[in-house]
Amino acid sequence: MTASILPGDDPASIAAACRLLREGGLVGMPTETVYGLAADATNGTAVAALYAAKGRPTFNPLISHVTGLDMAASLGRFNPVARELALAFWPGPLTLVVPRRADCPVSELAGAGLETLALRAPDHPVAQALIAAFGGPLVAPSANPSGGVSPTQAEHVADGLGAKIDLILDGGSCRVGVESTVIGFDGDQALLLRKGGLARRDIEAITGPLGRPDAASPKASPGMLKSHYAPRAALRLNATSAREGEVLLGFGKVNGAKLNLSLTGDLQEAAAHLFACLRELDASGAQCIAVSPIPDEGLGEAINDRLQRAAAPRDAE
Numbered sequence: 301m302t303a304s305i306l307p308g309d310d311p312a313s314i315a316a317a318c319r320l321l322r323e324g325g326l327v328g329m330p331t332e333t334v335y336g337l338a339a340d341a342t343n344g345t346a347v348a349a350l351y352a353a354k355g356r357p358t359f360n361p362l363i364s365h366v367t368g369l370d371m372a373a374s375l376g377r378f379n380p381v382a383r384e385l386a387l388a389f390w391p392g393p394l395t396l397v398v399p400r401r402a403d404c405p406v407s408e409l410a411g412a413g414l415e416t417l418a419l420r421a422p423d424h425p426v427a428q429a430l431i432a433a434f435g436g437p438l439v440a441p442s443a444n445p446s447g448g449v450s451p452t453q454a455e456h457v458a459d460g461l462g463a464k465i466d467l468i469l470d471g472g473s474c475r476v477g478v479e480s481t482v483i484g485f486d487g488d489q490a491l492l493l494r495k496g497g498l499a500r501r502d503i504e505a506i507t508g509p510l511g512r513p514d515a516a517s518p519k520a521s522p523g524m525l526k527s528h529y530a531p532r533a534a535l536r537l538n539a540t541s542a543r544e545g546e547v548l549l550g551f552g553k554v555n556g557a558k559l560n561l562s563l564t565g566d567l568q569e570a571a572a573h574l575f576a577c578l579r580e581l582d583a584s585g586a587q588c589i590a591v592s593p594i595p596d597e598g599l600g601e602a603i604n605d606r607l608q609r610a611a612a613p614r615d616a617e
């Protein structure tokens with residue numbers, strides 16, 4: 301099998317993708333954060349095939365993608381804070397982890413047997429059109445082999461998974477470039493489970509200070525592997541210049557950078573470029589990628605989180 305890449309803005313592509321999903325197939329789906337590998341969330345066999353295609357440890361639960369709060373509220377129970385967050389930031393790069401409804405049709409496998417469910421309404425016209433046409437939730441982890449760099453272009457999906465999936469919808473380059481921020485709840489207290497494409501301060505304007513998940517509790521985001529998002533090359537962070545045998549990935553005004561995440565020091569632009577830059581430097585054959593310091597504020601928190609995982613010793617996986 302070699303996945304075909306079809307233009308996502310063509311209704312015929314959406315119809316073809318829907319047919320495949322109904323048969324339990326896998327479809328590369330653009331979202332505003334990264335490309336997802338979509339499957340019918342209610343079809344356990346399709347979800348199992350998805351885990352197999354990604355080579356993903358099955359204890360890592362998946363996000364169910366919905367058109368909006370109406371579809372989400374038919375699957376999970378929203379407390380007032382969760383509802384307020386969904387109203388403020390959906391569609392967008394925010395995932396909310398809420399209790400499953402008793403009659404929730406999402407497969408147990410997709411939720412890794414947890415009593416909670418992760419839900420997100422993506423802000424991309426192709427993803428919205430696909431979920432609406434399908435008429436139900438689609439699980440979609442990032443469309444890359446487990447542990448690899450997340451895809452932000454249709455070609456990246458084809459490179460990593462083209463031999464294992466049926467179809468990729470091309471929706472251009474992802475606008476946000478890092479995965480969604482994942483928020484869970486302990487009662488009404490909102491917890492930051494994964495840093496991501498929606499900045500902490502935007503969320504805290506509604507929730508007040510976000511709690512940290514208790515690592516020992518099942519509410520903590522499971523499957524947060526230390527070494528994740530890893531390119532083949534080694535990474536050295538907070539570098540001021542490239543040493544012998546290294547290439548420099550710059551941020552802001554730095555000398556000697558082979559690529560630059562954002563010449564103007566714009567964190568949003570840097571997030572959007574992050575994974576594509578790591579791929580390009582990896583493909584250039586570099587042994588080690590040195591990365592300029594990134595301020596740990598706004599989207600810089602998510603960028604630094606991904607860089608630290610990419611730099612972690614690989615045997616941590």
Ligand code: TXA
Binds near residue numbers: 331333336416442
């Ligand atoms: O931006 C994104 O979120 C992308 C695009 C494709 O939508 N998707 C994505 O999915 O990153 P994935 O499967 O790679 O990440 C899902 C995250 C993981 O950190 C997982 O542990 C957490 O959501 N998660 C899912 N269900 C959960 C649950 N019931 N409780 C706590 N964390 C959960």
Ligand code: MG
Binds near residue numbers: 441442450
């Ligand atoms: Mg991923």
